[in-house]
Amino acid sequence: MPTAGTVARRTALALAGLTALAGIAAVALVLMPPPTWEAWQYALLALEFSLFAALVAAFGAALALAARPGNTRLRAVLVSANALVLAAALVPSAALWSTARDLGADLSLSDHTAGLSTVADREPTTLTYATVDGTALELDVWEPAEPSAEPLPVVVNVHGGADDLSQSLLPRWDTWLADEGHVVVEADYRFFPEGEWSAPVSDVRCALGWVRDHIAEYGGDPERIALTGQSAGGFLALLAAWAPAEDIPPSCPAPEVDPDAVIAWYTASIGTVDAPPSPWRLRHSPLGGELAATNEHMMGGTVDEVPEEYTASSPVEHVRPGLPPALLLTAGHDLFLDPEDNRRLAARLSGAGVAHRHVELPWTEHMYDLNWGGFASQITRHEIGAFLTEHLHP
Structure with missing residues (x-):
């Protein structure tokens, strides 16, 4: 019978996998041609709220890192996948932050x-x-x-x-x-x-x-x-x-x-x-x-x-x-x-x-x-x- 620690590690890895898959799907929606109007609308929302996707990906990476001493290879894959999603999700906000600085516009994280x-x-x-x-x-x-x-x-x-x-x-x-x-x-x-x-x-x-x-x-x-x-x-x-x-x-x-x-x-x-x-x-x-x-x-x-x-x-x-x-x-x-x-x-x-x-x-x-x-x-x-x-x- 699995121990409580084993169940917790498996749960963490499963959640990390879900966050990675969700993030990859969001990135694909933003970058790929939309098959329908509904897909484009979801892509718009995914891009506009990419900071939230970044938070979810960071959470997924943290879960995978914490799932020790679980499957080392799987943990590495999930950490890497979530880290890539995190980086991709931060690109739009970083680019707009740079634009705002050039234009002299003040941005507010709380207003986001x-x-x-x-x-x-x-x-x-x-x-x-x-x-x-x-x-x-x-x-x-x-x-x-x-x-x-x-x-x-x-x-x-x-x-x-x-x-x-x-x-x-x-x-x-x-x-x-x-x-x-x-x-x-x-x-x-x-x-x-x-x-x-x-x-x-x-x-x-x-x-x-x-x-x-x-x-x-x-x-x-x-x-x-x-x-x-x-x-x-x-x-x-x-x-x-x-x-x-x-x-x-x-x-x-x-x-x-x-x-x-x-x-x-x-x-x-x-x-x-x-x-x-x-x-x-x-x-x-x-x-x-x-x-x-x-x-x-x-x-x-x-x-x-x-x-x-x-x-x-x-x-x-x-x-x-x-x-x-x-x-x-x-x-x-x-x-x-x-x-x-x-x-x-x-x-x-x-x-x-x-x-x-x-x-x-x-x-x-x-x-x-x-x-x-x-x-x-x-x-x-x-x-x-x-x-x-x-x-x-x-």
Whole structure:
């Protein structure tokens, strides 16, 4: 009959094996092409919460070391496996810590456990800003918790996602922006009707017109407006800020509004044949084919069939002197976008003399802002705060 010490050693080794296997699976999720959307979502969470994986791996290594005098070879294998997982799990945090140091951003380990961005401490005012082709388009207005005696600058955000998602996907960011001294507007739009890639751009310009006409009722200053967006929303924000007004008019009777600043989060800017290739993980994933089909549906054909549409829909093609200042936030480990896209956009902005800032966040996945306390989100808040202070707050 095994002794208590033998049972304890076997249990420790079994647990060490489980931590090693779990860590290896998490690393594989992050590095390998995702077979499904659900696998990509798990990969996003694994990368964003890699510090917790590091703690688990350290615990597993400690268990294997403590299982003496057990099987020496097995112990060595488990210690090594957990140590490798530990090292891999620390890479994203170490890289972001270095980036934060270079940018002068303070990071907090305690904030890393602050949870997700999907909930907020209050509700917005929701209203319909236009009805286009029978579709009611809504927006949310988020005001500061403490009212201001003076009109506040306005931040209009255009969400990313899909056609079944509405505005205010990550409301914790809205309340943060509001409490930093802004009136925040989250605008919905028609999600790329077939062959009508410019329709949502027109909707965003319609929403901007509503803001110009009505935001004073909510304490906002219609003469100080920043336009921002994530993923597809960032694509729309850039086009709404940069594309010639005569090419893409608002989808409703609305004044022309030129935003004072624009922020694009993990956003594609080049859709022509000269675009950088998709990341390796996407090219070897079934999701790549799905996205290509969605893109062709939106554009009305392939890049070879309708090249003029891909050119017109590429924000980089609209760069010219006199554009509003831009902040580009690039995810360095983005499944959907090679960082070279935004590097080229930043170079084009430099050539045109447009004030801009490009921040590349290493080992950060698309939609990293889901993790409110993540190091990438902390850096982003530092950069957005400084950018908006410079360009919206006199």
